Amino acid sequence: MAGPLSGLRVVDVSIMAAGPWIGSLLGELGAEVIKVEPPAGDGTRWVEPLQHGMGTNYMCLNVNKRGITLDFKNPGDRNAALDLTATADIFIQNFRGGVIDRLGLGYAAVVARNPRIIYCSVSGFGEAGPLRNEACADFIMQAYSGFARLNGEPGEALEAFRFTGFIDLTTSIVATEGILAALVERENTGKGQKLEVSMLQAALEMQFPRIAEMLGSGEAPRPHGSASAILAPDRGYTTLDGEVFVTVHTPAEWHGFCAAIERPDLAADARFDSNPQRVANREALDAVVAPLIAARPSIWWMRAFQRRKVPCALSHNFEQLRYHAQIRDNGMAPVVHTRDWGDVVVGGLPWHFSATPGEVLPPPIPGADTAAVLEELARHKAATSGVESA
Amino acid sequence: MSARPVLKGITVVEAASGLAGPMAGCRLADLGANVVKVEWDDGDWMRQCPPFLKDRTSADFFALNRGKRGVLLGAEPKQRAALLRRLVETADVFITDQDSDGLAALGLEGADAETCAWNPRLIVAQISALGREGPLAGMPGSELGAQAMAGYTRYVGTLGKQSIRLGADVAGASTAIFTTQAVLAALFSRRRTGRGQRVDLSLLNSLVAMKTVHLAAQSDPDSFEGPRVGGAYDPPERGWKTADAPITFAFGGAVGAEGRPGWTQFVEAVGLSRLLEDPRFDKTGRMTTGLGPKARELKGEYEAEFTKRPSAEVIAQVRKFGGFASAYLSHDQLLDEPQVQALEIVRDVPQGDATVRVLDFPVKFSGSKPEVQGQAPRLGEHTQDVTRELGLAEETAARSRA
Numbered sequence: 001m002a003g004p005l006s007g008l009r010v011v012d013v014s015i016m017a018a019g020p021w022i023g024s025l026l027g028e029l030g031a032e033v034i035k036v037e038p039p040a041g042d043g044t045r046w047v048e049p050l051q052h053g054m055g056t057n058y059m060c061l062n063v064n065k066r067g068i069t070l071d072f073k074n075p076g077d078r079n080a081a082l083d084l085t086a087t088a089d090i091f092i093q094n095f096r097g098g099v100i101d102r103l104g105l106g107y108a109a110v111v112a113r114n115p116r117i118i119y120c121s122v123s124g125f126g127e128a129g130p131l132r133n134e135a136c137a138d139f140i141m142q143a144y145s146g147f148a149r150l151n152g153e154p155g156e157a158l159e160a161f162r163f164t165g166f167i168d169l170t171t172s173i174v175a176t177e178g179i180l181a182a183l184v185e186r187e188n189t190g191k192g193q194k195l196e197v198s199m200l201q202a203a204l205e206m207q208f209p210r211i212a213e214m215l216g217s218g219e220a221p222r223p224h225g226s227a228s229a230i231l232a233p234d235r236g237y238t239t240l241d242g243e244v245f246v247t248v249h250t251p252a253e254w255h256g257f258c259a260a261i262e263r264p265d266l267a268a269d270a271r272f273d274s275n276p277q278r279v280a281n282r283e284a285l286d287a288v289v290a291p292l293i294a295a296r297p298s299i300w301w302m303r304a305f306q307r308r309k310v311p312c313a314l315s316h317n318f319e320q321l322r323y324h325a326q327i328r329d330n331g332m333a334p335v336v337h338t339r340d341w342g343d344v345v346v347g348g349l350p351w352h353f354s355a356t357p358g359e360v361l362p363p364p365i366p367g368a369d370t371a372a373v374l375e376e377l378a379r380h381k382a383a384t385s386g387v388e389s390a
Numbered sequence: 391m392s393a394r395p396v397l398k399g400i401t402v403v404e405a406a407s408g409l410a411g412p413m414a415g416c417r418l419a420d421l422g423a424n425v426v427k428v429e430w431d432d433g434d435w436m437r438q439c440p441p442f443l444k445d446r447t448s449a450d451f452f453a454l455n456r457g458k459r460g461v462l463l464g465a466e467p468k469q470r471a472a473l474l475r476r477l478v479e480t481a482d483v484f485i486t487d488q489d490s491d492g493l494a495a496l497g498l499e500g501a502d503a504e505t506c507a508w509n510p511r512l513i514v515a516q517i518s519a520l521g522r523e524g525p526l527a528g529m530p531g532s533e534l535g536a537q538a539m540a541g542y543t544r545y546v547g548t549l550g551k552q553s554i555r556l557g558a559d560v561a562g563a564s565t566a567i568f569t570t571q572a573v574l575a576a577l578f579s580r581r582r583t584g585r586g587q588r589v590d591l592s593l594l595n596s597l598v599a600m601k602t603v604h605l606a607a608q609s610d611p612d613s614f615e616g617p618r619v620g621g622a623y624d625p626p627e628r629g630w631k632t633a634d635a636p637i638t639f640a641f642g643g644a645v646g647a648e649g650r651p652g653w654t655q656f657v658e659a660v661g662l663s664r665l666l667e668d669p670r671f672d673k674t675g676r677m678t679t680g681l682g683p684k685a686r687e688l689k690g691e692y693e694a695e696f697t698k699r700p701s702a703e704v705i706a707q708v709r710k711f712g713g714f715a716s717a718y719l720s721h722d723q724l725l726d727e728p729q730v731q732a733l734e735i736v737r738d739v740p741q742g743d744a745t746v747r748v749l750d751f752p753v754k755f756s757g758s759k760p761e762v763q764g765q766a767p768r769l770g771e772h773t774q775d776v777t778r779e780l781g782l783a784e785e786t787a788a789r790s791r792a
Contacts, residue, residue, distance in 0.1 A: 003575075004575040004576060004578055004579035005575065005578070017603070021602075025571075029575055047616075047618075048613065048615040048616035048618065048619075048683050049607050049611035049612060049613055049614075049615055049616060049618060049619050050611070050612045050613070051606075051609060051610050051611055051612060052610075052612065053612070056603075056606035056607045056609065056611065056618070057603055057606070057607075057618075059606055060602040060603060060605065060606035061602070061603070107756075124714075125729055125733075126729070126732070126733040126754075127754075128732045128733055129728060129729040129730075129731075129732030129733055130728055130729060130732070131729045134709060134714070135712075135714050136714055137640055137680060137681075137714050138681075139638050139640075139680060139681060140638060140639075140640070140714045140715065140716045141716075142638075143629065143637070143638045143716040143717060143718040143719065144716040144717075144719055144724070145719070145724065146719055146720060146721040146724050147558060148718050149557075149718065149719070149720055149721060150556065150557020150558050151546045151554065151555075151556055151557050152546075152554065152626070153547075153554060157628075157718075158628060158636075158718045159546055159547075159554075159626045159627065159628060160626075160627040160628065160629065160638070160718075161542075161545055161546055161556060162545045162546065162617050162621035162622070162624050162627050163542065163545035163601075163604060163617075163621055164603055164604075164617055164618055164621065164681055165603040165604075166560070166600060169600050169602070169603070170564070170600075173564065173567045173568065173571070173600075174567060174752045174753060175753070176571055177417070177567055177570050177571050177574070177752075177753065178752075178753030178755065180570075180571050180574035180575050180578065181396050181421055181574055181753070181755075181758060181760075182755065182757075182758065183574070183578050184396055184397070184574055184577055184578055184581075185396045185757065185758050187578065187581050188394070188396070189757070191757065192757075193755055193756045193757035193758065194755070194756040195753050195754065195755055195756075196753070196754040197752075197753055197754075198733070200729070200730070200733070200735070201733070201735055201750075201752045201753070201754075202752060204735060204749055204752070205563065205567070205749065205752040206558050206560060206563050206564070207558045207563075208409070208413060208453070208454075208559070208563050208566075208749065209409060209450045209453070209454075209559050209562075209563075210557065210558060210559075210721075211453075211721070211749055212449050212450050212452070212453030212454070212748065212749075213441055213449050213450060214721050215449070215453075215736065215746065215747040215748060215749075216441060216442075216443050216449025216450075216452065216453070216746060217441035217442075217443075217449055219441065220720055220721045220722050221557065221721060223554070223557055224555075224557065225552070225554045225555075226534070226543070226552065226553050226554050226555045227555075228533070228534065228555075229557070230439035230440060230450060231439060234532065234533075234534055235534070235555075236534070236538070236543070236552060236553045236555075238552060243552065243553055245532075245534045245535055245537075245538040245543075245553075246534075247532030247533070247534050247535060249407070249408065249435045249532065250432075250435050251432065253530070274438060275435070275438040275439060275440075276438060276439075276440050276442075279439075279440050280440075306529065309530055310530070311519070311530040311531050311532040311534075311535050312535065313531070313532075313534070313535030313536075313538045313539050314538065314539070315538040315539070315541065315543055315544060315553060316538070316539050316540070316541050317541060317544065317622070318541065318604070318605070318608045321539075321540065321541055321598070322605070324539075325524055325525050326520055326521060326524040326525060326526045326527075326594070327524075327594075327598060328524075329521070329523040329524035329525070330521035330522065330523050330524050330592070330594075330595060332521065332594065332595050332598040332599070333598055333605055342609075342610055343609065343610070344606050344609045344610070345605045345606060345608070345609045346602045346605055346606055347598055347599035347600065347601055347602030347605055348595070348598065348599060349599070350564075350568040350571075350591065350595055350596050350599040350600075351568055351569075351571065351572040351575075351589050351590070351591055352522070352589065352590040352591075353572070353575070353576065353579075353587055353588075353589050354504040354505070354587045354588040354589070354590075355504060355505065355579070355583075355585065355587035356576075356579050356587065
């Protein structure tokens with residue numbers, strides 16, 4: 001069934017990751033999304049690994065789109081792009097600062113043709129300040145925003161997340177949040193607007209509690225290994241055969257934890273009788289708990305903690321994850337069938353709407369929809385010529 | 391452009407603890423919604439998380455719940471049901487981390503139907519740890535558990551050693567953002583259909599959605615190349631050493647198969663022209679910088695010269711020739727950056743008589759003007775006010791503990 005944005009049209013001239021995934025999310029919400037690629041092609045087509053010759057990044061970051069090729073250096077194509085934006089509700093671009101204006105698709109040019117347009121401009125560092133024209137990438141923003149400073153063993157300074165694209169995708173979801181707010185606003189005012197989304201602000205939003213702790217206490221955050229900055233116990237413990245991850249949020253979970261490790265006396269220990277106490281005395285707590293957990297296998301601890309309703313988990317690799325019944329039954333990692341590159345597993349819908357569910361659709365073949373989209377555009381122009389002054 | 395906030399007139403009831411639900415409620419409040427936070431017993435567990443502000447409010451609880459009014463439900467199940475039911479009957483949006491059984495126990499049976507029969511315009515964002523369906527539905531979960539299950543802990547730390555986590559609460563924060571999206575999309579849909587609906591979200595689902603690059607990379611790759619397939623097996627990544635601080639940098643990429651030029655001039659400028667003759671280096675830098683598949687094994691070749699120069703100089707040279715670069719800033723350094731100050735990312739808001747800094751709304755709009763709010767509610771601070779507004783007798787509510 002159609003998603004909540006069915007009937008809306010998105011024109012997406014962005015490349016790489018942070019921009020393109022916005023269009024995919026809007027597509028999953030039901031919008032029609034047209035990806036406009038330069039003749040040289042979106043660089044993700046060549047980013048390793050490839051699958052049957054196509055970059056897997058290109059596939060997963062462009063689901064739910066049609067694909068067209070336009071050369072913005074060619075005046076005819078540039079006019080076609082501008083005509084397309086006049087038919088769109090949402091426009092997405094992530095060129096380096098200033099470039100989009102030179103290409104004739106800056107906000108002023110687009111809004112002049114279409115005052116209802118929601119114009120989403122994505123940058124690395126924002127559109128003011130000394131770094132406004134610097135390009136960026138996921139790992140660059142992990143470094144700049146302090147994100148990497150939160151990871152590592154206690155006493156270490158930093159460690160990057162070797163999981164590529166997370167800050168890019170964070171930028172995409174923050175942008176989508178903003179676009180949806182602007183759509184609600186447009187229902188109120190009848191007007192679109194320009195949104196500026198930076199990887200910098202998105203990376204900070206993803207660190208929301210750590211930044212709040214720093215701004216509230218003046219103390220810079222630091223790595224804690226597998227442990228939490230704000231809860232205890234909340235970490236991975238070595239077991240007889242592996243590792244189990246356990247978290248206690250509430251007094252009830254704390255009592256359940258003590259029962260599960262067969263140390264109900266700890267629940268009455270004044271050093272541990274509130275979360276702030278346990279955080280302050282976490283080394284004393286772990287000195288008791290870690291040897292107990294190390295003496296029995298992970299599965300024992302999963303049963304013991306689950307019986308007492310204490311949050312616990314094991315780590316999964318890709319093979320375990322993709323076939324896990326919980327992942328499968330909730331559609332979290334669907335398989336998308338492509339015409340030329342085989343089947344590809346992608347992230348599923350992050351929201352499940354009961355009345356307007358939306359769906360995941362394959363990525364385009366680069367440029368394959370150019371003729372069809374331009375024909376539609378010509379028909380639209382013919383039908384509306386002379387009345388396009390709304 | 392707009393005189394009134396985007397969500398003016400929209401009432402959100404939030405019955406959720408921790409990060410995901412409250413952070414969504416916070417951003418909806420910043421967009422102008424009237425947000426009522428409902429707590430019972432000891433309240434949101436985030437109230438007990440250090441560090442604490444001078445007035446003993448948890449810094450996290452404050453940042454997540456500023457701008458909301460707080461209602462404490464009484465101990466009696468019937469009292470609870472009467473007040474909460476009336477609140478949700480008159481709300482536009484209900485954000486909760488309770489499952490169907492939990493909602494029934496609170497007197498909200500049927501709130502999480504496909505459409506709520508007793509308030510058909512209600513939008514319900516129901517957040518679970520592990521998903522509404524499946525064998526683990528209804529099981530408790532956590533940030534750490536979601537990171538482990540989604541395989542995120544495998545991409546930090548050292549293979550074979552004890553795991554470490556991502557220090558950012560990525561499951562909670564991403565779920566908060568998806569929840570805010572869900573509420574806004576459902577409000578947009580309601581304008582057209584007149585009907586509300588339920589939207590399901592989960593910590594695990596959010597992290598798996600945010601893993602799409604790695605899911606796709608491991609589907610059926612043509613080669614075992616680069617961090618998207620090998621990242622879980624690589625050693626800790628701490629960038630390239632310079633004379634003072636580590637940096638990360640990259641050339642190439644973006645457009646086309648080869649990317650932009652610039653690398654050859656850069657290596658000459660930093661005393662590395664020997665790399666131009668070295669067959670292990672492609673002439674764009676794409677394979678040997680950033681996340682290029684050869685970057686890790688050839689790091690030492692760059693460091694031989696980088697360690698003779700301060701990080702600022704290497705970064706300036708990278709940028710000069712069109713590449714990307716940054717040092718690994720600490721959060722102290724970050725907040726002092728002219729860039730961060732120019733963007734006005736951090737704003738002052740009141741808490742009690744004091745002023746606390748918070749992150750601004752993460753998107754800059756030309757028209758809408760989200761306003762970050764201050765003043766997080768004490769437990770039950772607004773119980774009487776809200777009870778009176780709903781036209782209920784005061785004895786229906788528990789007295790404020792504050």
